[in-house]
Amino acid sequence: MNIKFRLILMNFMQFFIWGAWLLTVGAYWFQNKQWSGAQFGAIFSTMGISAIFMPALTGIISDRFVNAEKLYGIMHILGSVALFCLPMVTDPSTFFWVMLINMIFYMPTLSLSITVAYSALKGSDLDVVKDYPPIRIWGTIGFIAALWAVSLTHNETSSNQFYISSAVALALGIYSFTLPKCPPQLRFGEKRSLTERLGLNAFALFKTPRFAIFFAFSMLLGAALQLTNAYGDTYLHDFDKIAAYKDTIAVKYPAIIMSISQISETLFILAIPFFLRKFGIKYVMLFSMLAWVLRFGLFAFGNPADGLWMIVLSCIVYGMAFDFFNISGSLFVETQTTPAIRGSAQGLFMMMVNGFGALFGSFASGFLIDHYFTLADKTKDWQNIWLTFAAYALVIAIIFPFIFRYKHNAALEHAIKHA
Numbered sequence: 001m002n003i004k005f006r007l008i009l010m011n012f013m014q015f016f017i018w019g020a021w022l023l024t025v026g027a028y029w030f031q032n033k034q035w036s037g038a039q040f041g042a043i044f045s046t047m048g049i050s051a052i053f054m055p056a057l058t059g060i061i062s063d064r065f066v067n068a069e070k071l072y073g074i075m076h077i078l079g080s081v082a083l084f085c086l087p088m089v090t091d092p093s094t095f096f097w098v099m100l101i102n103m104i105f106y107m108p109t110l111s112l113s114i115t116v117a118y119s120a121l122k123g124s125d126l127d128v129v130k131d132y133p134p135i136r137i138w139g140t141i142g143f144i145a146a147l148w149a150v151s152l153t154h155n156e157t158s159s160n161q162f163y164i165s166s167a168v169a170l171a172l173g174i175y176s177f178t179l180p181k182c183p184p185q186l187r188f189g190e191k192r193s194l195t196e197r198l199g200l201n202a203f204a205l206f207k208t209p210r211f212a213i214f215f216a217f218s219m220l221l222g223a224a225l226q227l228t229n230a231y232g233d234t235y236l237h238d239f240d241k242i243a244a245y246k247d248t249i250a251v252k253y254p255a256i257i258m259s260i261s262q263i264s265e266t267l268f269i270l271a272i273p274f275f276l277r278k279f280g281i282k283y284v285m286l287f288s289m290l291a292w293v294l295r296f297g298l299f300a301f302g303n304p305a306d307g308l309w310m311i312v313l314s315c316i317v318y319g320m321a322f323d324f325f326n327i328s329g330s331l332f333v334e335t336q337t338t339p340a341i342r343g344s345a346q347g348l349f350m351m352m353v354n355g356f357g358a359l360f361g362s363f364a365s366g367f368l369i370d371h372y373f374t375l376a377d378k379t380k381d382w383q384n385i386w387l388t389f390a391a392y393a394l395v396i397a398i399i400f401p402f403i404f405r406y407k408h409n410a411a412l413e414h415a416i417k418h419a
Contacts, residue, residue: 003124006179007117007135012142013172014113017076017106019146020165021083023258024156026234031157037374039092041366043099044230048358050103052351058108062115064184072112073176076169079105083166087159106169107354119182133269140266144259151255156233205337205345213404214332215352217285220396221325222357224292227365227389228318232258232299235382236311239304250304250311260312264319272327282404284328289397291321293390300386326353365389 021028029040058075062068082102089095121131146168150161205211236254239245250257275284294317302310329349337345368388373381 003120003126003180004131004135007120008138010113010117010172010175010179011136011139012145013168013175014109014142015139016142016146017079017083017165017169017172019143019262020150020168021161022229023147023233024150024161024255026230026232027156027237027254028159028161030234031237032159033092034378035092035095036366037369037380038366038371039096040230041362041364041369042096043092043362044226044366045359045362046096046100046103047107047226048355048360048362049100050107051358052355054104054108055111055350058112062112062182062184066184068112068115068119068182069176069179072109072116072179073173075105075109075112076173076176079109080166080169080173083162083169086162116176116179116182120180123180137266137269140262144262147255147259147262151253151259156255157237203348205348210405211336214329215348217396217400217404218325218329218349218352219357219360221289221292222353222355223361223364224389224393224396225322225353226358226361228261228295230362230365231369231385232261235299235386236304238380238382241379245304248304248308250308257311258315260315261318261322264316265322266319268319268323269327272323275324276328276331281328281332282401284324285332285404286397286401288321288324288328289393289400291317291324292393293397295321296386296390296393300383300390329353 025043026040029035029043030037058071062071079102082098082105085098086095086102089098117132117135121127146164150156150164153160155161155164206215233254236250236257239248239251245251272284275287279287295314298310298314298317301307302314304311333345333349369380369385373385373388375381
C-alpha cells in the first residue's frame, strides 16, 4: 500500500474517533442524561488535564524506550476500552473519571501521529513540508465524516456515538502496528536532561514580556475554543423544544450544520499565506479574535428557520477564528525561538491552548451557565450565554493590539513569504 495512502487512512481514523463524540457529547449530556452544566464543564476539562502532562510523558517513552507506532497503537486500544465503557456509566462523577482515562490515552496520540507520519515520510525520501499537509487535511475530513455519520444515524443524543468511536479506535490501534517502524531516536544518541525532555526549559520564555503576553492570550483563546466545542451542538438541539423550529433541518441534523465549521477550517488554512503576507502576523491573530466575537454573536441571534443563515455564517467564521491564531501562533513560536528550545516552545504553546486554556474555559463556562443562565425550568438562556461569550472575545480583541508589541524580523518575514 502506498505510504501516503496509509498515512491518510491513519489521519482519517485519528480524527474520526474524536469527531464521533466531541461536538455531540453535550447533546448526550443535557438532552439524554439531564446532568448539570457545571459537571459538564468538568467533562471538557479532561482534555486540558491530559494535554498538560501526557504528550510530554509519551514523548519521553517514544524517544527512549518504545517504537512510536507501537505506543500509538497501544494508546488507541486502551482508549477504545474506555470509550466502550462510557455508555455504562450512570452518574456524572464516574463519567468524568472514565472520560479522563479516555483522554489520557487519546491526547498523546495527536502528537504521536505527527511523529509517526514524519518518520514514515522521511523514511520514504519524501518532503515533509510539501507532502504532509495534504495528508493531514484528511484528518479534518475524518472529523467531518464522523459528525455526519453520528447525525445521519440519529445518534447525537445516544450512547451509540461512543460505541462508534470505540470501534474505530480499536481498528486504528490494530492498524498502527502495520505502520512503518519509528524506533526511539535517543537510545544511542545524545542524552538530554529530564527538564529538556519535559519542555520545562521553554518556560524561560515567560521572562520575555512579548512571550508572556503571547502565551497568556493563547490560554484565553484556548478557552474560547472549548466554549464552541462544548455547547454548539446542544444549543441547536434545544430548539427542538420550540414548536416553530422542531422540524427544521438544523434541529434534526445539528451535527451536520456544525460540520460546516470543519469544512470552513480546511478552506481558511489555504487563505492563511495570503493574509500573512498582506497584513502581518499580529493582525492575523487579531482577525482571529474578532472572528470569535462574530462566531458567538451570530449564534446569539440565529435560529434554525429564518435565522439559519446566521448559524451557517457563524460556522464559516469558525474557520478563521480557529486557524488564524493556531497556525500564525505556531509560526510566531517557530521563528522567534532558538532551535534548541523550538520543539519545547511549540509544546508550551499547545499546552497553553489545549491544556490550561481548556481547563479555564471548561470550568468557567460550566459555572457561569449553571449559576446565571439556567432558568427555573432547567432550560438555558442561550442568547445571553452566547452574548457573554462574544463580550469575552471582544475584550480580548480590544486589549490585544495595545499590549502585544511586536515588530517583524527577518526570520518571520522569510517564513511568511514562503508560507
